Amino acid sequence: MFGLAxxxxxxxxxxRLSATFDEPVYLEKGLEAWHTGSHHGxxxxxxxxxxxxxxxxxxxxxxRWRGQPWDLQRDFRLLLPWFRLGTLAFWWIxxxxxxxxxxxxxxxxxxxxxxxxxxxxxNLLAHAGLATADLAVTACLxxxxxxxxxxxxxxxLSRVGLPMxxxxxxxxxxxxxxxxxxxxxLVVELERLGRLPREQWLGWAPxxxxxxxxxxxxxxxxxxxxxxxxxxxxxxxPTFVAWxxxxxxxxxxxxxxxxxxxxxxxxxxxxxxxxQIKHNLHGHGTYLLGAVSDRSFWYYFPVLLSIKLPAALLLxxxxxxxxxxxxxxxxxxxxxxxxxxxxxxxxxQIGIRLVLPLVALACVGVAAALTxxxxxxxxxxxxxxxxxxxxxxxxxxxxxxILGWPxxxxxxNELWGGLHRGYRLVGDSNYDWGxxxxxxxxxxxxxxxxxxxxxxxxxxxxxxxLDLHPVKLHDLPIERPEDVPHFLHERLAAxxxxxxxGHSLGETQRRASEFFRHRRPIDxxxxxxxxxxGGDASARARTE
Numbered sequence: 001m002f003g004l005a006x007x008x009x010x011x012x013x014x015x016r017l018s019a020t021f022d023e024p025v026y027l028e029k030g031l032e033a034w035h036t037g038s039h040h041g042x043x044x045x046x047x048x049x050x051x052x053x054x055x056x057x058x059x060x061x062x063x064r065w066r067g068q069p070w071d072l073q074r075d076f077r078l079l080l081p082w083f084r085l086g087t088l089a090f091w092w093i094x095x096x097x098x099x100x101x102x103x104x105x106x107x108x109x110x111x112x113x114x115x116x117x118x119x120x121x122x123n124l125l126a127h128a129g130l131a132t133a134d135l136a137v138t139a140c141l142x143x144x145x146x147x148x149x150x151x152x153x154x155x156x157l158s159r160v161g162l163p164m165x166x167x168x169x170x171x172x173x174x175x176x177x178x179x180x181x182x183x184x185x186l187v188v189e190l191e192r193l194g195r196l197p198r199e200q201w202l203g204w205a206p207x208x209x210x211x212x213x214x215x216x217x218x219x220x221x222x223x224x225x226x227x228x229x230x231x232x233x234x235x236x237x238p239t240f241v242a243w244x245x246x247x248x249x250x251x252x253x254x255x256x257x258x259x260x261x262x263x264x265x266x267x268x269x270x271x272x273x274x275x276q277i278k279h280n281l282h283g284h285g286t287y288l289l290g291a292v293s294d295r296s297f298w299y300y301f302p303v304l305l306s307i308k309l310p311a312a313l314l315l316x317x318x319x320x321x322x323x324x325x326x327x328x329x330x331x332x333x334x335x336x337x338x339x340x341x342x343x344x345x346x347x348x349q350i351g352i353r354l355v356l357p358l359v360a361l362a363c364v365g366v367a368a369a370l371t372x373x374x375x376x377x378x379x380x381x382x383x384x385x386x387x388x389x390x391x392x393x394x395x396x397x398x399x400x401x402i403l404g405w406p407x408x409x410x411x412x413n414e415l416w417g418g419l420h421r422g423y424r425l426v427g428d429s430n431y432d433w434g435x436x437x438x439x440x441x442x443x444x445x446x447x448x449x450x451x452x453x454x455x456x457x458x459x460x461x462x463x464x465x466l467d468l469h470p471v472k473l474h475d476l477p478i479e480r481p482e483d484v485p486h487f488l489h490e491r492l493a494a495x496x497x498x499x500x501x502g503h504s505l506g507e508t509q510r511r512a513s514e515f516f517r518h519r520r521p522i523d524x525x526x527x528x529x530x531x532x533x534g535g536d537a538s539a540r541a542r543t544e
Contacts, residue, residue, distance in 0.1 A: 055086030333365025434458020
């Protein structure tokens with residue numbers, strides 16, 4: 001029931017949202033890969049190809065059937081909902097493995113509660129309806145953790161072969177699988193060894209040797225599968241060639257130029273993995289609680305989780321920590337806790353989507369903990385109280401999904417004030433990722449006499465087809481905040497919340513956003529603030 005209801009929510013929401021920032025390029029490069037047989041376009045972006053391949057395959061087959069290619073500008077709104085359907089395969093993988101882990105940890109009801117919490121978690125559900133990679137890698141990592149934990153004493157095929165396959169799939173969905181996969185296996189194995197009776201602790205040494213041996217096979221085999229799947233165009237790497245030619249004259253330069261020009265192995269999976277590693281090392285602009293950083297905040301993810309996770313899940317976890325802390329000693333909950341600690345080292349901080357595996361494992365771990373608590377509680381009111389807490393948490397989370405539909409991407413829990421003021425707390429894929437154009441178009445239809453300029457945080461090409469006037473203020477020569485009205489020829493301006501209260505796209509964007517932050521909007525949609533510029537806007541600006 002939860003699987004069907006959540007899938008229906010994803011399908012129906014897909015028609016009510018415009019593309020998120022990344023989806024148009026995934027659609028373009030995914031179809032390009034089917035046309036050319038090369039994953040070069042995706043890998044050059046640091047994007048692993050499996051999700052886009054699956055999401056665009058039906059569209060490519062439809063192209064072949066109709067006998068002509070899609071026009072991505074003209075047909076984009078038609079293609080987008082179908083493009084997003086491909087993610088539902090990963091959604092069902094996640095639900096199935098949530099069920100299997102819950103059952104393994106706490107029996108039949110543990111599995112049922114795990115599915116309910118995962119299906120009703122607003123962030124997971126929101127990303128299940130998008131054609132991106134974050135839900136896909138979550139599903140593959142959860143499956144990897146399950147098979148690795150369940151088969152430590154099994155024959156090679158189950159002990160190494162299946163985890164190797166799921167590790168390869170995790171790598172092929174997103175580069176973060178390269179780090180999250182080994183971390184999951186290490187934590188799961190240490191938790192298993194920690195459960196051995198004290199008299200068997202001498203067995204840790206051979207067990208750790210077995211872990212190292214199996215882990216190496218899983219990692220190397222998974223990498224090999226990923227490299228084979230991604231393939232290669234057998235071309236030199238242009239940046240490597242350019243670097244070699246810039247070296248000082250001499251024998252070293254001659255050697256490196258020859259190597260660069262003849263090392264024809266690109267593009268390949270390693271290129272995509274390296275690009276994402278470099279991205280994390282360099283960091284990324286981020287926004288949290290009104291503060292902006294060009295690199296990162298060390299506390300970003302713990303604070304973000306307190307904002308974006310459902311209040312019901314947070315309160316249920318807190319209650320178990322106080323009343324039954326030992327119940328949270330299952331491997332799913334422990335792995336989620338380790339991933340919270342690991343998140344302190346992550347420098348790319350553009351959304352909870354980057355730690356969705358943590359969210360899924362937390363739901364499963366809490367479900368198992370609560371189920372065991374109910375089973376072990378004294379008969380009578382204590383048992384009924386814990387059971388009611390589980391039912392209440394599922395109901396609360398389900399209501400949050402229903403009331404927030406189709407804007408689950410912008411979900412902010414009740415402890416932080418709810419969805420409608422969340423843009424002051426978080427931005428980018430946590431709130432406004434470019435998905436709000438249909439709602440803005442509805443607002444415009446309700447105000448037909450208003451000519452509306454739009455400063456849009458997104459890449460959806462259909463913005464050009466709406467009766468709007470898009471303007472890219474961040475690309476214009478704005479020298480002072482008060483210059484903004486000179487570049488807007490309409491009385492009303494709709495501005496994406498991520499451009500007003502988000503991380504910086506450059507100095508021009510900073511000046512333009514400063515102008516809008518000092519004006520009071522006359523109205524808003526979920527992801528757009530609407531301003532009446534009227535006459536001399538700068539003279540009438542006032543602090544909100």
